[in-house]
Amino acid sequence: MAIHTRSEEAAADKRKQRKVLYQLLGRLPDRNRPIAAKLISTEETDELITEKLLMDINGLEPVPAYFTRPKNAQGNVPVILFNHSHFGQYHVGKDEYVKGRKEMQSPPYALALARAGYAGLCLDSWCFGERKGRTELDMFKEMLWKGQVMWGMMVYDNLRALDYLQTRPEVDMKRVGTIGMSMGSTMAWWLAAMDERIKVCVDLCCLTDYQALLEEKGLSLHGIYYYVPDLLNHFTTSQINALISPRPHFGLAGRLDPLTPLKGLEKINRNLKEVYQREGAPDAWQLKIYDVGHLETADMRQDIMAFFKKWL
Incomplete structure (x- = not known):
């Protein structure tokens, strides 16, 4: 009879939970379909090389993206999969990564990460940036008819983005992180929960406890993309985030941010502290709450x- 250690049993349980979570994401394209990327242009500054790409990752529509890397990097470098936010500004998309936005600090993350020695990748999500031809609501409705889940389609694209990063010779796939704000925050912790290739997760201003959001009557504060059918019958926010443990995870939130009710943040923090303690990594989970609303402050950027x- 095989003897399984507690850690092996925990790992097997997480694999099962990831499978259930993935199945809730609707009818997705083949997870193993071939992917490709076409280089559209390259820009160089003294500090940064920026490639604009057109990616074939879902077989349904091309996905524009930016890949950036430090100008003078030597050897393989760590990489950050950056997830852009929503803010109802569908024209922005991946430009948030290279150009920044007023709700976030300067410099934009592409340059900030390059200065710290990191490469980065950011996609236009469905309905954003160069993919903004149709409204989010129309896209959601059509996908629903087809058995697709809009959030699932977004997650799928980013999982395939990780597959693409594996093809980049300058990237160290043992040092992959992810970060995002708002919608991008939610994407960061979902991706880290789904895929162990992500070694470090940072989420900014959207670690939202689902039940607390219901209690606060805050469902209208999140876009329609956010809602996954049947999710609450299987997972809490804490249970999804527990799939990241024991990998390092930093949550940042605003005390005055209605998108992340304080009661819910406290619940998630209690739950994840227990999980990380049990899995022998009590220092790898951190939640920090700042006296602000839904934005990134200078202190947040420094802490990130x-x-x-x-950790990376």
């Missing part, structure tokens, strides 16, 4: 970069 430097 310090977390990546420590």
Whole structure:
């Protein structure tokens, strides 16, 4: 009879949970279909090389993206999969990564990460940036008819983005992180929960406890993309995030942010502290709450970069 250690049993249980979570994401394209990327243009500054790509990752529509890397990097470098936010500004998309936005600090993350020695990748999500031809609501409705889940389609694209990163010779796939704000925050912790290739997760201003959001009557604060059919019958926010443990995970939130009710943040923090303690990594989970609303402050940016430097 085989003897399984507690850690092996926990790992097997997480694999089962990831399978269930993936199945909730609707009818997705083949997870193993061939992918490709076409280089559209390259721009160079003294610090940064920026490639604009057109990617074939879902077989349904081309996915524009930016891949960036430090100009003078030597050897393989760590990489951050950056997830852009929503803010109802569908024209922005991946440009948030290279150009920034008023709700976030300067410099934009592409440059900030390059200065710290990281490469980066950011896609236009469905309905954003160069994919903004149709409204989010129309896209959601059509996908629903087809058995697709809009959030699932977004997650799928980013999982395939990780597959693409494996083809980049300058990338160290043992040092992959992910970060995002708002919608991008939710994407960061979903991706880290789904895929162990992500070694460090940072989520900014959207670690939302589902039940607390219901209690606060805050469902209208999140876009329609956010809602996954049948999810609450299988997972809490804490249970999804527990799939990241024991990998390093830093959550940042605003005390005055209605998108992340404080009661829910406290619940998630209690639950994840227990999980990380049980799995022998009590220092790898951190939640920090700042006296702000739904935005990134200078202190947040400093703390984020310090977390990546420590763990990645």
